[in-house]
Amino acid sequence: TPNRKVDRRALPGPDVTAGLEVYIAPRNDIEEKLVKIWSEVLGTGKEKIGIDDNFFQLGGHSLKATITAAKIYKELKVKLPLAEIFKTPTIRHLSGYIKGEERYEYLPVEAAEKRDYYVLSSQQKRLYILQQMEEDNISYNLPVVVRLEGELNKEKFDKVFMQLIARHESLRTSFGMMAEEPV
Structure with a gap:
């Protein structure tokens, strides 16, 4: 190419x-x-x-x-x-x-029911606690700068950006407290 x-x-x-x-x-x-x-x-x-x-x-x-x-x-x-x-x-x-190997029952992963919030996984809880201990820590931030050439079509950019957010749940994830537990 x-x-x-x-x-x-x-x-x-x-x-x-x-x-x-x-x-x-x-x-x-x-x-x-x-x-x-x-x-x-x-x-x-x-x-x-x-x-x-x-x-x-x-x-x-x-x-x-x-x-x-x-x-x-x-x-x-x-x-x-x-x-x-x-x-x-x-x-x-x-x-x-x-x-020669042992047989196991295949258990498919079932989708979780839709809720307003979910209990954090152990990995999420760990990251949440670390962030709360050092609120100014930006270890998990990924700063990126992209130089665009030519004229930017803002409407198209916004639309594509929103599609990206809609497609990837992790980009819509936020943490909060519920009954003194992070969710």
């Missing part, structure tokens, strides 16, 4: 057949499920993923590995450490690991 950055959209997609010598199909239910999960995460056809193919050579990376671990927990009920995908990046080896 003119800014000397890589245009990732212009790059070709990963060649899922690169370096593959022999396709070995899944041999059992766990391997079948892993192929399905990898196919969903990597955006490729199931027929292109063999049990000895490397997750990262097929286009995987750390974020996709995180999604894969979450899907394995949801579908196979195994809490797979993220590091395990890096250590054993083939379906054959992951399947062997999963067979």
Whole structure:
């Protein structure tokens, strides 16, 4: 690009057949499920993923590995450490690991009911107390200055800024006291 950055959209997609010598199909239910999960995460056809193919050579990376671990927990009920995908990046080896692991019930995170206020998490409470102890402390402020060139369309700027605030709840969060407890 003119800014000397890589245009990732212009790059070709990963060649899922690169370096593959022999396709070995899944041999059992766990391997079948892993192929399905990898196919969903990597955006490729199931027929292109063999049990000895490397997750990262097929286009995987750390974020996709995180999604894969979450899907394995949801579908196979195994809490797979993220590091395990890096250590054993083939379906054959992951399947062997999963067979020996304890099964857990998948418990989805439920959305909290809408309220006027919520009890603080332990991390929020810690930050609140630290701020109250030293009210002039600006350790958690992030000052930023941006130089804008050209004419500023104030209406458009305000609209986009309000959309940003609406999209990110943390930008609308404030703390107060309720029954002598921070909320």
